[in-house]
Structures are given as structure tokens and as C-alpha cells.
Amino acid sequence: MTELDIAEVVRRAGVPASTLRYYEEKGLITPVGRRGLRRQYDPSVLERLALIALARTAGFPLDEIARVFAPDGTIRIDREALLAKAGELDRRIGELAVLRDSLRHVAACPAPSHMECPTFRHILAATAAADVPGRPKRAPGAAWNPSIPSSANEYAP
Amino acid sequence: MTELDIAEVVRRAGVPASTLRYYEEKGLITPVGRRGLRRQYDPSVLERLALIALARTAGFPLDEIARVFAPDGTIRIDREALLAKAGELDRRIGELAVLRDSLRHVAACPAPSHMECPTFRHILAATAAADVPGRPKRAPGAAWNPSIPSSANEYAP
DNA sequence: TCTTGACCTCAAGTCGGCTTGAAGTAGCAC
DNA sequence: GTGCTACTTCAAGCCGACTTGAGGTCAAGA
Numbered sequence: 001m002t003e004l005d006i007a008e009v010v011r012r013a014g015v016p017a018s019t020l021r022y023y024e025e026k027g028l029i030t031p032v033g034r035r036g037l038r039r040q041y042d043p044s045v046l047e048r049l050a051l052i053a054l055a056r057t058a059g060f061p062l063d064e065i066a067r068v069f070a071p072d073g074t075i076r077i078d079r080e081a082l083l084a085k086a087g088e089l090d091r092r093i094g095e096l097a098v099l100r101d102s103l104r105h106v107a108a109c110p111a112p113s114h115m116e117c118p119t120f121r122h123i124l125a126a127t128a129a130a131d132v133p134g135r136p137k138r139a140p141g142a143a144w145n146p147s148i149p150s151s152a153n154e155y156a157p
Numbered sequence: 158m159t160e161l162d163i164a165e166v167v168r169r170a171g172v173p174a175s176t177l178r179y180y181e182e183k184g185l186i187t188p189v190g191r192r193g194l195r196r197q198y199d200p201s202v203l204e205r206l207a208l209i210a211l212a213r214t215a216g217f218p219l220d221e222i223a224r225v226f227a228p229d230g231t232i233r234i235d236r237e238a239l240l241a242k243a244g245e246l247d248r249r250i251g252e253l254a255v256l257r258d259s260l261r262h263v264a265a266c267p268a269p270s271h272m273e274c275p276t277f278r279h280i281l282a283a284t285a286a287a288d289v290p291g292r293p294k295r296a297p298g299a300a301w302n303p304s305i306p307s308s309a310n311e312y313a314p
Numbered sequence: 315t316c317t318t319g320a321c322c323t324c325a326a327g328t329c330g331g332c333t334t335g336a337a338g339t340a341g342c343a344c
Numbered sequence: 345g346t347g348c349t350a351c352t353t354c355a356a357g358c359c360g361a362c363t364t365g366a367g368g369t370c371a372a373g374a
Binding site for chain 1: 332340
């Protein structure tokens, strides 16, 4: 009997039992059976949980992740979606890099008040400019949690 | 009279009126007066809104942003906090970069099923490993929306 | 003067991803 | 057989950042 008790999964995956039940409700995982009331899982659930964690880090919502799991237990990932997400990540990375550099500049800036620092004002202006037009509250294509004001290319490498 | 009507602020900042009222409730902005019922703003509110947008993109929660605005209208930013946030962004950027590369690999991988791709399995294993120990549900120091499992360096270039 | 329509207030709802609490049950040690 | 304890179910709550809806007010144009 190589099945894992839910307690074991909790221990090995570091995911709380409540989360496992929630994932089950959402169709992300399925226990292979019960011992008494207790859920028993196939060891492959650990791999699946890792995949879920990975996808979550990438910004996929649970609903979308659920669709990746075929009913037969295998996974089927849409390669186009992956590339699209990779592109999204590229943009997000660019934004965050700009932001990080801005923060470092402002931290080092000798201007008495930040508002007197020309670079800071420039960053603000750029942010405002990037923020105004269109204003897609949520990215139109794929779902991505933090609302991302577009454009990074202006100051991209 | 150089005051801006709320409608004008909505138009120029691209921020909905409901959000402006919400920000006011949170102490992030303050109208200089009213014309009838309508809020009137000092033009500097546009700069302030840009700053708020910038801070939000950096992952600062509104509460924290509010503390940046001194009662006299000036801003006072804690340089240490900025550097800390910059460090956070560095880590986040590293993670996302790994993820992006992984996605591209998987999309290009010729293995019939993703689970048969050794690289994919390696990534999963690393994710799982990074995910288990400690498990700070929310970053202990500063607040950052998506819960971020640490470590990226394991498979960094 | 009267209408229009954009603003106003206040309370409640939304969204995603969980967590928490009350009340119940069953495997295992004694 | 009796407890203990860790599980179970189900409903409700929480977080942050807003949005929505009902019902009210008022400046400006016809």
C-alpha cells in the first residue's frame, strides 16, 4: 500500500489540509480513496502539487490550472498559452526592473525632498503616462493578478 | 481658479471617481474644497496619484503608501524601506525569469508528455523543494501580494 | 423655472484563495 | 469499551482594492 495519508501529504508538500480540500473542491487534485474518513492520495499528488505551485507562481489562477489536468490524470499544456505567459512575464519583469532601479535611484538621491529630484519626477511622469491610456483594469488576454499598467518598452534594455 | 473638478482628475489621471473617493477615505488624497457637492482638487493631486500608482506597481499596500504622505502635503520616504523593496523586487525578478525560461523550455520540449521531460521534472522538483521549508505564507517583512516561494538561484543561469 | 445628468453618501457586493469554527466521526492505544 | 485526537463536513469569514446600487443633491443649460 503506497498510498499517502493526507497528513503525510501535508507534511511532505507543506500544504495545509484545508488547502488540499479546497484544491479538491476546485478539481485540482483527487484522493484515490479513504481510510475511514481520511483521504488517501497517490504519491503522484506531490508532483501535481508542485506543478500547481509552479503555475501559481507564474500567475495562473486555479481555474486555469485545473484545465491543464486531463480527466485521465495526465497533463496537457497548451504550448501557445505557455509562450503567451512567457511573454507576459517578460513584460512584467521589465516593469519590475525599471521600478527597482527607480527605487534605488531615489534612495540614493541627494535631493532634500524626493519631489525635487528630477529623475523621480521623470519616473512619475512616465508612470502616469503609461497608466492613463486604455486602462485595461484586467489584462484582456490572460488573467494575471496584479493589475499591470502596460508598457515597459519605453525604458527596456 | 486652478482647482480641478473631480471629473477633470478622472479624465487626466484615468482613475475612476469611485477610486478617488476610496483613496480619500484611506487618507491618500484630500480635496481642497467643494463646489456644491463636487470635490475640487489641487493640480498636485495628479502627481500624487502617479506616485500612488508607482508605489502600487512596486507592491506597496495602500496603508503603507498613506504613511508616506506627511500631513503638510510633502512626502517623506524611508530610504531603507526603498532599498528593502528593491531587494525584494530583485528576488521576484529572479524568480519570474526562471519561470519564464522554464515555460519557454516546456513549450519547445519535444517530449510527448510534459511529465516525461526531464527538465520539466527537474523544475517541478526544485519548486517543491523551494516551497516546503518554513513556508512564510506572507513575506514576514513587507507586504507583497502574491505569496512568493523563495529561491530561484538553484537553477539560475 | 425646470430639467438634466453628473456628482454625492452609505452600505453592501465582488474576486481569488484560502482559513476558521462548530459539530460530527472513526482509527488506534490502552 | 473507552478516550484521544486527527481527521471529516459545511457554512461563513477574511484580505485588499475597489465597484455597484439605491436614493439624494445641486450647478448649469434650455
